[in-house]
Amino acid sequence: MFQKVLIANRGEIAVRVVRALREMGIGSVAVYSEADRRSLHVLQADEAVCIGPAPARDSYLSVPRLLEAARSTGAQAIHPGYGFLSENSDFAAAVRDAGLSFIGPPPEAMNALGNKLLARAAAHKAGVPVVPGLDHPVRGLDEARAAAKEIGFPVLIKASHGGGGKGMRVVRSEDELGSLLELTQGEARASFSNDEVYLERYLERPRHVEIQLLADSHGHAVYLGERDCSAQRRHQKLIEETPAPGLRDEVRRAMGECACRLALAAGYVNAGTAEFMVDAKQDFYFLEVNARLQVEHPVTEMVTGFDLVKLQLLVASGGELPFVQADIQPRGHAIECRITAEDPERDFMPSIGKIHRFRLPSGPGLRNDAGIYPGAEITPYYDSLVAKLISWGRDRNEARRRMLRALDEYVIEGVKTSIPFHRWALQHPAFVAGAIDTGFVGAEYHPRHIAPSPEDEALAVRAAALHALLHPSGASAARVEGPPSGSPWKFAGRPGAAGARR
Amino acid sequence: MKYNVKIGEHEHWVEVLPEGSNWNILVDGEPAVIDAAEIAPGAYSFLTDGRSREVAVDRNGDQFRVRLGGATYDMIVMDEVHARTRRPERAAVSGPAQLKAPMPGLVVALKAAVGDAVEEGQALVVMEAMKMQNELAAPGSGRVEKVHVVIGQSVESGQALVTLAAPAPAGEGS
Structure with a gap:
């Protein structure tokens, strides 16, 4: 096993990895940008190295700086977390070439299953169902026309190097095809430096169900159940749960076995997530493998009892999986809510500022994975995910009610958060019934659903007047957060620079 | 009190x-x-x-x-x-309306040009912050008088993005 591991990430996921390392007695090295000197992952790691200025491309995305930090601290392995460089096969290769271990799949397997078209080809070979469509890049408009007719409208144009919900367009009729094809190719060129696109059938409102898989370097692969991530807004997941409500056992087993077959065929090692779309008849279609630890991995940990990060470390150091498929017996139900610094009343606009009051919910059946603390600064440079709240229950309804109770306990002041949205979603009849699909949030959510009651507004007015009386001077002015005018940090990020969070 | x-x-x-x-x-x-x-x-x-x-x-x-x-x-x-x-503050608001950046970020798209007639709530600028793109809407109806930024520009919180002139009274102009 390793003695020291560097975490090439920040925020809650870096804190998560530090926790696993500490429990295993392994030294931890945090890296941080100049904007993150006071971030929680820096405070919690054994060692911390500054790797450059705030913009991610100069720090968290800088391969030379990360490798230099590993060299100077004597770390033997690098955990990439999610987002940033986690699915960059060039980075995985550079880590390996530097004589270090990459805590993730080999770059070849990452490419084979992470690129959408290559993943389709691998799926065909392994007998895994995919959405009907083209298996090669579109070569011209005539071919696209013929293919679209065969597939049947609506079709989806997809960039084969795309991700994070970018580089996709729905075409509803033949006369839109030409212009949308050009548009998607242009976007793909700009965002992914590659204009390769292909076509597949567009499924209206499928469920998003993914399989957690784990493979070692001794030819073993297992699946640790599934996660339903259908509660999405513009392809960004908001709520995830396991098991997927109402998913039939034989469907779950078939999906799990498909994921393992794919992993073994591609020489995949370490944790990964096979993403599927599932339709109303519970027919499933493989999309791609997210070749990394997933944001929502804690729900799987809650029901299986396994620590996925420890297993990642074990497998990356050459160890054998200590259990077989039959040993994996999930128990109960788990739900995760992503607490993001976004304003659900204003179109989920990012919200920045200083956290001045922060109290986490606790009590039975809860887990908090937070990257913030009172006094922490939320900057505009990185992802808006600041914490994750996970609830466990003996059944789905207990997990759901426990989550609602926990959301009521949650105190976070200084930025707007997604908490009011979660409260709404968890009480929506369709969610309660376990009957949502990926169109749920877009079709059902409106900010007026989280508008406060007149009684609460009247109480807030009373509180303001009382505060005016008790603090007549406005002495607490320093604590009023707002946009940090004249911020010493200049925002110079690049679109999508921080990579996709899925 | x-x-x-x-x-x-x-x-x-x-x-x-x-x-x-x-x-x-x-x-x-x-x-x-x-x-x-x-x-x-x-x-x-x-x-x-x-x-x-x-x-x-x-x-x-x-x-x-x-x-x-x-x-x-x-x-x-x-x-x-x-x-x-206190003097009624709202009485004076008849001059040009400005769309300002609600946070530091990067201008990734402009959806209106000088001279365009826009409706209140119509998207004028797309800004990126925290990796997310956000459409910023016109604060009122009017004609675009000035666009203060270009695509790719980093802006600070509160920086003016677009100035709108009040719509021309009905019947005026061609």
Whole structure:
């Protein structure tokens, strides 16, 4: 096993990895940008190295700086977390070439299953169902026309190097095809430096169900159940749960076995997530493998009892999986809510500022994975995910009610958060019934659903007047957060620079 | 003590009176007796009719921000004297309206050009911050008078993005 591991990430996921390392007695090295000197992952790691200025491309995305930090601290392995460089096969290769271990799949397997078209080809070979469509890049408009007719409208144009919900367009009729094809190719060129696109059938409102898989370097692969991530807004997941409500056992087993077959065929090692779309008849279609630890991995940990990060470390150091498929017996139900610094009343606009009051919910059946603390600064440079709240229950309804109770306990002041949205979603009849699909949030959510009651507004007015009386001077002015005018940090990020969070 | 509280479109007169160890706080004459304990600076535990609520108040001059039950309320609070002497501020808003950046970020798209007639709520600028793209909408209807930024430009919070001129009165022009 390793003695020291560097975490090439920040925020809650870096804190998560530090926790696993500490429990295993392994030294931890945090890296941080100049904007993150006071971030929680820096405070919690054994060692911390500054790797450059705030913009991610100069720090968290800088391969030379990360490798230099590993060299100077004597770390033997690098955990990439999610987002940033986690699915960059060039980075995985550079880590390996530097004589270090990459805590993730080999770059070849990452490419084979992470690129959408290559993943389709691998799926065909392994007998895994995919959405009907083209298996090669579109070569011209005539071919696209013929293919679209065969597939049947609506079709989806997809960039084969795309991700994070970018580089996709729905075409509803033949006369839109030409212009949308050009548009998607242009976007793909700009965002992914590659204009390769292909076509597949567009499924209206499928469920998003993914399989957690784990493979070692001794030819073993297992699946640790599934996660339903259908509660999405513009392809960004908001709520995830396991098991997927109402998913039939034989469907779950078939999906799990498909994921393992794919992993073994591609020489995949370490944790990964096979993403599927599932339709109303519970027919499933493989999309791609997210070749990394997933944001929502804690729900799987809650029901299986396994620590996925420890297993990642074990497998990356050459160890054998200590259990077989039959040993994996999930128990109960788990739900995760992503607490993001976004304003659900204003179109989920990012919200920045200083956290001045922060109290986490606790009590039975809860887990908090937070990257913030009172006094922490939320900057505009990185992802808006600041914490994750996970609830466990003996059944789905207990997990759901426990989550609602926990959301009521949650105190976070200084930025707007997604908490009011979660409260709404968890009480929506369709969610309660376990009957949502990926169109749920877009079709059902409106900010007026989280508008406060007149009684609460009247109480807030009373509180303001009382505060005016008790603090007549406005002495607490320093604590009023707002946009940090004249911020010493200049925002110079690049679109999508921080990579996709899925 | 009596206060004038403006919240959104609404304006209230609020009277705060001590009542034993509690407060009777009347909103437009409607009383509510509150047992208030300040548990941290600006953070209160309220017991009203036995119901327990936590509420936090921040203040910057006469601008107040109250948080209660996960919601945020922004309001302007003035004591009676100031409220009665203040000049009506809204009367002067007939000049050009400006769309300003709500946060630091990067301009990734412009959806209107100089001379365009735009409706209130129409997307004018797409900004990226925290990896997310956000459409910024016109604060009112009018004609685009000036676009202050270009695609790819980094902007600070509060920086002007687009200036709108009031729409031409009906019948004027071609």
